[in-house]
Amino acid sequence: MSTPTIYNFSAGPAVLPEAVLRRAQQEMLDYNGTGFPVMAMSHRSDMFMSILHHAEQDLRQLLNIPNNYKILFLQGGATQQFNMVAMNLAHGFKRADAVVTGNWSRLAYEQMPLLTDAHIHLAAHGGEQFDYNDLPAVESWDTDKDSAFVHFVSNETVHGLQYQNLPQRSDGLPLLVCDMSSDILSREINVADFGLIYAGAQKNIGPAGVTVIIIREDLLERCPKNIPSVFNYRTHVERDGMYNTPATYPIYMSGLVFRWLQTYGGVKKIEAVNTIKARKLYAAIDGSGGFYLNPIVPDARSKMNVIFKTANADLDKKFVLEAELRGLKLLKGYKALGGMRASIYNAMPLEGVEALVEFMQDFQHRYG
Numbered sequence: 514m515s516t517p518t519i520y521n522f523s524a525g526p527a528v529l530p531e532a533v534l535r536r537a538q539q540e541m542l543d544y545n546g547t548g549f550p551v552m553a554m555s556h557r558s559d560m561f562m563s564i565l566h567h568a569e570q571d572l573r574q575l576l577n578i579p580n581n582y583k584i585l586f587l588q589g590g591a592t593q594q595f596n597m598v599a600m601n602l603a604h605g606f607k608r609a610d611a612v613v614t615g616n617w618s619r620l621a622y623e624q625m626p627l628l629t630d631a632h633i634h635l636a637a638h639g640g641e642q643f644d645y646n647d648l649p650a651v652e653s654w655d656t657d658k659d660s661a662f663v664h665f666v667s668n669e670t671v672h673g674l675q676y677q678n679l680p681q682r683s684d685g686l687p688l689l690v691c692d693m694s695s696d697i698l699s700r701e702i703n704v705a706d707f708g709l710i711y712a713g714a715q716k717n718i719g720p721a722g723v724t725v726i727i728i729r730e731d732l733l734e735r736c737p738k739n740i741p742s743v744f745n746y747r748t749h750v751e752r753d754g755m756y757n758t759p760a761t762y763p764i765y766m767s768g769l770v771f772r773w774l775q776t777y778g779g780v781k782k783i784e785a786v787n788t789i790k791a792r793k794l795y796a797a798i799d800g801s802g803g804f805y806l807n808p809i810v811p812d813a814r815s816k817m818n819v820i821f822k823t824a825n826a827d828l829d830k831k832f833v834l835e836a837e838l839r840g841l842k843l844l845k846g847y848k849a850l851g852g853m854r855a856s857i858y859n860a861m862p863l864e865g866v867e868a869l870v871e872f873m874q875d876f877q878h879r880y881g
Contacts (some may be wrong), residue, residue, distance in 0.1 A: 520865035523697070524847075524856040526715040533769045533860075544765075546548060551765045556758050562702070564761075566772050567753065568768030575771060575780055576697075578727060585726040586764050590758075591694045591713035593616075593625035594724065598664065598690055600708065600736030601746050603631035604737040607663035610622045610636035610687060614648050615669030617692060625664070628740075636663055637805035645672045648812040651680045661735075662688040662708060670716075671847045673820035674813050682706040685868045686734075695819050697725070698774060699859055700784040708732055716817070717859050719767030724762040738752040774859065783859050788858050790866045791816040804877045815873070822852030829853060832876055839872050841865075 521528040522702060527800065544551050547560050552559045570577045571586045578584065589597075603609045609631050611622040621638070622837055626633045636656050637649035656663050663686055668675040679702060688708035697712040709728045715721040728746055736747040742756060749756050795814060798805040798821050807814070807821045815879050829852050845853040857866055 517838075518543075518864075518868070519840045520861070520868060521842050521870070522855045522857070522861070522865075523843040524716075524854060525713070526721045527717075527856055527858050528860045529720070529766070530535050530770065530773045530860045533766065533773050535691075536769055537766060552762045554761060556761050557755060562762055564765050564768055566757075568764055571771035571775060572725070573770065575774060576702065576704055576727075581730045583726075583728050583730055583733070584703060585728070585746070585749050585753065586723050586767070587726055587749060587754075588760050589713055589724060590721075590723065591692055591724055592624070594619065594692070594711040594726070596622040596628050597744050597746070598662070599627075599629040599631065599633070599712070600740050600744055601736045602688070602709065602732060602825060603629045603661040604673055604735055606631045606659075608632045608634050608656070608659070609661040610648065610656045611665040612637045612639075612654055612663065612665040612858060614639040614666060614672075615645055616671035616675055616849075617669060617694075618666040621664060621666070626780045630663055634660070639674070643810075644689060645669075645674065646808045646813075648674055648676060648802050650814045651676075651678075651686075653744060654680075654686065654831040656687050658685070658687060658707035660687040662690045664690045664691040664692070665696075666819050668814075670672045670695045670817055670856070671810055671850065673815045673818050675815035675817065677812060679706065695858075696815075698783070699778055699787050699817060701780050702740075714763055714767055715770055715844070719770050720763050723767060727768075749798055754776070770860075786863060787816050787857070787859065790861065790863055791819065792861075793866050793870055794819050794855060794857065797873050799878055800872070801881075802880045805873065817856060817858055819857065820846060820850065820852060821855075823848070826851060831880070833858065836869075836872055836874065839868070842871055844869075 541641050543549055573680050611633050612624050613619045634806040636654045690709045694713040695716040700718045712725045714723045733747040736745050761834050798807045805821045844853045846854045
């Protein structure tokens, strides 16, 4: 019996492109003929600064980031940004707004007040209003034009929700701050609509350990001097991201992913493929006659994290176990929700989704 092809459906750390892994394997002991492995390379050396520069430039090109935005590759994960955003951008303001649409935006809302004097106002709560099965429309957000910012999450990995139409600067909202950890680079966006975007790498960018920050340059004037320098965006920008030792190897890997995505055809091309993958998977769920269930209102369904279940928790467990034997790995749903979750980020090939759909149909034939 042949060994099945392995497909990694983990929500993160997630699948990486095979071409990227093979390139990293080739360069593990000797990066680009330098004689140095990246993991043992000084972060201040010309060798690493070249890696950092090219990663920044490739990301700027992929997202068409305007020149008046700065890019940082920081440690601490996206969860650290819950506090950094408030500490840096709410200084001197009485209020900031937060939209809660799932697990991660809820955590951000809970954390932001801890290190700022500004009141964090709940601008919308998709849990109370929609039981996390739909998203509050942008036009329904209760924001104030004098707020420091409005924070939201574009894609909720746990609850399988995604804003398909992102808010725009012209919508009359306060400064837009967005956690794009799980869908950055998966679709075209207008960076100029946002004051700050942050994203943990371990979904669509690279391995865990680095967080990308894209911040409009004028906002650095808001950063107060009375917070620790390591939490101050202005300090990191002024030191060219070298205030403290960055996560050098994850930055290198992220740069390889950026280059892979450019070779693939860029964000527009990957967005088209992501749409096909999501349609195939949701079609399998919706076409199962109720055997598989997805509770999300169609217009709010995530193209990155597809949640589903059967009507029986024991059958869900059997599904996950049998899928593992077929090489379809890490499909178990988030611990608080149960069921299944298929994360189909950029690096998940279409063949992986097709293999999952084939297994779903076979499983239903045997147990339906």
